[in-house]
Amino acid sequence: MKLGQFDMTATILMAVDGGNIDSDDDVHNDDFMMAMGAVMDDKSTFFQFGASIQQEALLMLNIMEEYDWHIFSIVTSKFPGYQDFVGWDLQNVIVLDAVEEDSRSQIMLKKVQSPVVLLYCSKDEAVYVLEEARSLGLTGFGYIWIVPSLTTGNPDLTPEAFPPGIISVSYDDWDYPLEARVRDGLGIITSAAAAMLEEYGDIPEAKTSCYGPMEKTSKLPPSALHK
16 A cells, blocks of 8 residues: 555454454555545445544554554454445455454464554454453554554543553544534434435434433334434
8 A cells, every 4th residue: 555655564354253264465555545445335324423434544544654654464343434444455354253262363463463553443342352462462562553533432441451552543522512512413413314314215213212211101203213
């Protein structure tokens, strides 16, 4: 992959809920625009709040460019958006089991030979991956882990498995009042629902409602979400 004149070589390890090992070869990336060009399924209803995954990936690549970290590995689960995060043309994928603790996962993580690792997964999945990485000495001196905001979640609640010095994308929210966040969030959901209704003719019925446990009525309107 090329970012301007910045050439990169990446190895991809995909952590899934089981599966066979396809290959242990490196991944070759030729075009940065292709790398960020993957999109979700046309009918996907996954809502991405805040910066897009592509924007966070660009920021992470800019960090590596700044420090001349040309060689890196990517470890990812199948958490929504992973295709955008590793949307470049993959020659081969290494699959490791992120559920059952076995030696196979450690064998796969041993293939991480670069000092810089980009991790894309949920916070719970990151705990498992980083615990395995620590047992292999991949989180100590000389190793740098970079993660997007969804992996760290609330920075005030950091799992012990997260190594010191982990680099995470975060946002300045100190000047963004809760009232404004709620207002903007509802506006985003409303706009998304309206766009979905216009494009597909309907939107999924709500599986939950605004009623709390003590307020729940015996029967909700059949199209509460539409209202």
